[in-house]
Amino acid sequence: MTDPAPPTVWARPRPEPRRRAPGVDRYVAAALAVADAEGLAAVSMRRVAGDVASGTATLYRYIANRDELVDLMVDAVRGEEPLPEPTRDWRTDLAAFATALRATLMRHPWLAGELAGRPSLGPNSLRRSESALRAAVALTPDITLASQALGTVHSYVLGSVATQQAARRAEQRTGLTEEQWQRSVGPYISEVLAAGEHPMLARRVHEGEEVDPDVEFAFGLDCVLDGLAARLPRPSGTS
Structure with missing residues (x-):
């Protein structure tokens, strides 16, 4: 019997940042800066943690792996453009x-x-x-x-x-x-x-x-x- 798949990033509660520790938004912003400048292949957990002056272990406390990080990146940019007002046309x-x-x-x-x-x-x-x-x-x-x-x-x-x-x-x-x-x-x-x-x-x-x-x-x-x-x-x- 195969192990059940882990819950999606959207279904798992996110821990609150510890004092002076970066939160999820800062990690995602750092990852976006790397991807926009160098491509998605350049994004790694180690690179992102380093760019926000955080230990990699601290990053893993909030984001389980790179796939989750990419999911968060995609959703962040999908929220940049305001939803157009419906016209019914x-x-x-x-x-x-x-x-x-x-x-x-x-x-x-x-x-x-x-x-x-x-x-x-x-x-x-x-x-x-x-x-x-x-x-x-x-x-x-x-x-x-x-x-x-x-x-x-x-x-x-x-x-x-x-x-x-x-x-x-x-x-x-x-x-x-x-x-x-x-x-x-x-x-x-x-x-x-x-x-x-x-x-x-x-x-x-x-x-x-x-x-x-x-x-x-x-x-x-x-x-x-x-x-x-x-x-x-x-x-x-x-x-």
Whole structure:
């Protein structure tokens, strides 16, 4: 018989900080600073304890392991953006959910990988999920379809942000800005396109405009919402 799983971090009472000892919030803030600057892989219990001038044993008194620490980090950043005021217009409310999620992901590049796995069950995450589901239910009363619609929007945001963050990582890796990289590959691209084998790519390079990431995100989000509106039955009397 296997041992029962330990209670989740959210179900276990948290001890009060001893005099002059850092509390959970300070440990989480220190971990967030490391993750935002260096990536989630750089976060360790020893590193976080050291950054707040605390013994590792003291940290373990409040947080059982690194997985719990990451759970606390995720929920902390999910509480940064205020919950949007519901308008009862599903499109407006889902767009507000998507925009707030994107802002959080852009501030914390490590977060997308965590949100793509198991759902976060912290209080901030649950409040945000409840709010988003209420918006989706205004589109369709079927809770399963509403959940799928919300998942579609969620996946679009994750994918859009991942593309933008990949460009940032490439810039950090090569040391070249996007403009510098384009200049460096310009002669090669010009030679390839001059051969005439890629007319659509040639049009994109010579005629197309560079679109602001915010504008590009809004365009894609509109397409997703248009698709949901066309596919899902809505309650009678709604638009």
